[in-house]
Amino acid sequence: MKIKLIATVIIASMLLMSCSLFRPAESPSSPVESDTESASTTDEVTEPPMTAEPVIPVKKPGDPLTVCIDAGHGYTDPGCTTKYLSGKYEREIVSDYSKVLKTKLEEMGCRVILLRNDEHYVDAAEIAAAARKLGMSILEDKLVDDGRFAPYNRSVWANVLHRDTYIDLFVSIHIDSFEEMESVRGTRIYYCTDTPYSIGSKKLCDALAESVKAALPDTNARSFAKSSAEAYVVTKHTEMPSVLIEMGFATNPDDAASILDTEWRDSFCRAIADGIKAYSGN
Numbered sequence: 389m390k391i392k393l394i395a396t397v398i399i400a401s402m403l404l405m406s407c408s409l410f411r412p413a414e415s416p417s418s419p420v421e422s423d424t425e426s427a428s429t430t431d432e433v434t435e436p437p438m439t440a441e442p443v444i445p446v447k448k449p450g451d452p453l454t455v456c457i458d459a460g461h462g463y464t465d466p467g468c469t470t471k472y473l474s475g476k477y478e479r480e481i482v483s484d485y486s487k488v489l490k491t492k493l494e495e496m497g498c499r500v501i502l503l504r505n506d507e508h509y510v511d512a513a514e515i516a517a518a519a520r521k522l523g524m525s526i527l528e529d530k531l532v533d534d535g536r537f538a539p540y541n542r543s544v545w546a547n548v549l550h551r552d553t554y555i556d557l558f559v560s561i562h563i564d565s566f567e568e569m570e571s572v573r574g575t576r577i578y579y580c581t582d583t584p585y586s587i588g589s590k591k592l593c594d595a596l597a598e599s600v601k602a603a604l605p606d607t608n609a610r611s612f613a614k615s616s617a618e619a620y621v622v623t624k625h626t627e628m629p630s631v632l633i634e635m636g637f638a639t640n641p642d643d644a645a646s647i648l649d650t651e652w653r654d655s656f657c658r659a660i661a662d663g664i665k666a667y668s669g670n
């Protein structure tokens with residue numbers, strides 16, 4: 389009886405296998421699905437859980453210091469420009485700074501993630517799907533799909549990447565502007581005072597400001613504390629110590645000239661890398 393049953397199963401399996409050769413492309417034919425079907429003795433269907441088990445970011449032992457660099461704006465959002473920026477926009481300039489900073493950090497042994505990837509625009513649906521799959525609690529209605537990789541989208545995307553490759557710190561790079569008064573200048577670095585990561589953010593912010601001011605005294609680099617009511621979005625929704633750097637003012641001719649100068653760029657990025665080193669205690 390048993391032998392007859394086994395023989396029937398084998399013949400049935402062979403028939404199924406041969407039929408699968410003629411299945412239309414959209415039919416499920418993966419071995420995993422077939423195995424599950426044949427192993428099932430009842431009509432019982434395993435429902436996926438309503439919410440995924442949350443994936444908590446974990447740093448693996450021996451992993452290098454990992455820095456996420458967020459070049460501000462991009463895609464449909466050019467950022468600021470003024471007559472002092474020689475026809476350039478913040479979008480391109482901060483992207484160049486990010487790449488120089490990446491090289492300097494890698495030379496120091498850091499791992500670097502460039503959040504803005506100009507080859508692939510990560511839309512709101514992709515971000516929401518990835519966050520859902522990881523069981524992350526996000527404010528889906530705050531995700532916007534206006535083609536500019538909005539700040540909340542960036543924050544959630546950084547948090548998604550954080551679950552795959554642990555991110556120690558987040559640095560967003562921008563250029564400020566203040567049309568009301570061209571004389572306003574200098575480097576301002578911001579952090580949010582009321583997140584679970586505020587202590588680290590303050591320490592990072594202070595280390596960067598100190599390092600930039602020491603290397604480039606004209607910047608008069610300073611840290612600025614902002615409550616979550618007025619903080620930059622990326623500094624309050626990222627789940628790691630984070631800062632936003634306004635390198636200088638595009639509306640100030642001296643700052644704009646510095647920002648366009650490649651030697652100044654090199655010194656500025658070196659100072660940021662040194663500040664990160666000081667923050668991490670290496």
Ligand SMILES: [Zn+2]
Binds near residue numbers: 461562563
């Ligand atoms: Zn900006």
